[in-house]
Amino acid sequence: MNIEDFGLDYIVCECFDVTLGEIIDSIKAGNNTLETLMYDTDAGTACKLCQSKEMDEDKDRSLHLTTILEHFNRQNG
Numbered sequence: 001m002n003i004e005d006f007g008l009d010y011i012v013c014e015c016f017d018v019t020l021g022e023i024i025d026s027i028k029a030g031n032n033t034l035e036t037l038m039y040d041t042d043a044g045t046a047c048k049l050c051q052s053k054e055m056d057e058d059k060d061r062s063l064h065l066t067t068i069l070e071h072f073n074r075q076n077g
């Protein structure tokens with residue numbers, strides 16, 4: 001699935017109820033590394049499953065922070 005297939009209100013991080021829209025806003029505000037994005041939004045800082053596919057072996061989450069970051073960094077790079 002592509003990022004475009006998810007709505008802005010899709011919950012990327014269930015632990016902290018962080019939406020795709022909030023993640024995108026944070027990336028656009030300059031938090032374009034996993035570390036700064038996690039620090040800014042709290043997403044990915046509890047169970048960590050939403051961080052990346054590698055952290056989510058059982059595919060608990062459909063969209064991961066690293067996937068979103070790669071998408072935007074590719075656009076801007």
Ligand code: FES
Pocket residue numbers: 012013014015016043044045046047048049050051
């Ligand atoms: S779903 Fe994001 S830290 Fe648990």
